[in-house]
Amino acid sequence: MTNVHKDALFVLIKALSKSEKRQFKLYVGRLGVNAEAKFLALFNLLDKLKTYDESAILASGIVKKTQLSNLKAHLYKQILVSLRLNPGNQNIRVQIREQLDFATILYQKGLYKQSLKILDKAKGIAIENEEKNIAYEIVELEKIIETQYITRSIPDRADELALQAKELSEFNVITSKLSNLSLQLYGMMLKVGYVRNDEDYQKVTRYFEMHLPEYHLEDFGFREKLWLYKAHLWYSLLVQDFLSSYKYASKWVDLFYENEAMIFLNPVFFLKGNHYLLESLFFVKYSTLFRATLDKLETIVNTPEFPNNDNIGSLAFLYINSNKLNLHFLEGTFEKGLYLVKIIEYGIVKHRDRIDQHHIMIFYYKIACLYFGVGDNKTCITYLKKIIDNKSLKMREDLMCFARVLSLVAHYEAGMDYHLEVQLKSTYKFLLKMNDLHQVQKEMIKFLRKLGDIYPHELKGEFQKLYDELKKYEDHPYEKRAFLYLDILSWLESHLQNRPVSEVIREKALTLTR
Secondary structure, three states: OOOOOOOHHHHHHHHOOHHHHHHHHHHHOOOHHHOOOHHHHHHHHHHHOOOOOHHHHHHOOOOOHHHHHHHHHHHHHHHHHHHHHOHHHOOHHHHHHHHHHHHHHHHHOOOHHHHHHHHHHHHHHHHHOOOHHHHHHHHHHHHHHHOOOOOOOOOOHHHHHHHHHHHHHHHHHHHHHHHHHHHHHHHHHHHHOOOOOHHHHHHHHHHHHHHOOOOOHHHOOHHHHHHHHHHHHHHHHHOOOHHHHHHHHHHHHHHHHHOOHHHHHOHHHHHHHHHHHHHHHHHOOOHHHHHHHHHHHHHHHOOOOOOOOHHHHHHHHHHHHHHHHHHHHHHOOHHHHOHHHHHHHHHHHHOOOOOOHHHHHHHHHHHHHHHHHOOOHHHHHHHHHHHHOOOOOOOOHHHHHHHHHHHHHHHHHOOOHHHHHHHHHHHHHHHHHHOOOOHHHHHHHHHHHOHHHOOHHHHHHHHHHHHHHHHOOOOOOOOOOHHHHOOHHHHHHHHHHOOOHHHHHHHHHHHHOO
């Protein structure tokens, strides 16, 4: 992909919907003097351009080079003001902030009683909707006003506000600690993936236990529980305790179903919770509950009440389609999943500015697995190459490692032996460099290396030896992750039984159905 300069203003304009562009022009034109405003002319020009081109802007005569930076900054601000006024962006959080702004203006005008009335109402809405950070800001402003305007209507007003501030502050501190812990664990996951040995396990466990604050669950509200479950989930995923990750992802999602208003107030966390629940169900191979959870999620997302904006649309696309692929892997229905490839390719282009490269590469890996499952090894290799050739991305190392291992297997299956030796050397060097050479990978590379010296009549026996060797690691605490990326055992069974790999996986899925 060409590395096109991403100008922030240009990206913002291109992200606007038709109705948002129309509203912006109405907002600008609310006063006749703005009809010929330079920033509106700049908006119209940028809206027409396919790519950001500063020379085209200067050639238009709208603005001189020395004034361009200031004009762009002014236009950017005006677009944001217009978006803030858009009813589609008027969620509870924005409304509370707006009331806080109004109260601040009234306070500055010396209208203390009016300001306090608005603040009291806004505080009630904030607490009811678990917006405790904003609630704390409101209480702090109430305290400032009370020092200048003493109310007589409520006894012990100062004590009441001090107590509220203390309680909200304590909740905000513990939420901050839990969110920090969750973020750090997520960062570990992106950097190195799952724990690889006892040393990794001890390191992650020590970090988790040291940074998990003391708490009493019965004192927690929705927000505190949400961050607690997230922290536990990331720890469980890192140490490959997938039953525990299923437990905490379930708690996360159930929290939303028990507080349905929160689904619409916090749709991003609702989507993410469902995604991790589905991922956990995939790891424990619980296909029937996986399908039911995915169907329920898609139904809710498609209801008219569910919030709809660019960010939510991108996340819904990412999570729903990623898990639809996983469902086909679980059930071995690779052929039926091929229709998703065009949908995903289109979605990647549509949502490219809002989906990071890491998630795009995961899509490519899953599509590669889909083609591997139907026996189209050359297309599988094409998608894996997109990952292997991506030099600009600091992605999860384990994903890159298994992309290379699957590429080796696909080259063998495609009969591309002339590429195999170069691939073997490259992959081996990469794995050593990444310090990620596990026993499963060693056995795979050893097997593929000696293929050239094996006579055809010996091949089945060698497949059996590799199968027997790898089977030992299926439930190994640190080796089993290899089987999450590539069902190597089913691939070997397909060769031993002379059957398509999809048929083997489908048969296993039927025996595991629950």
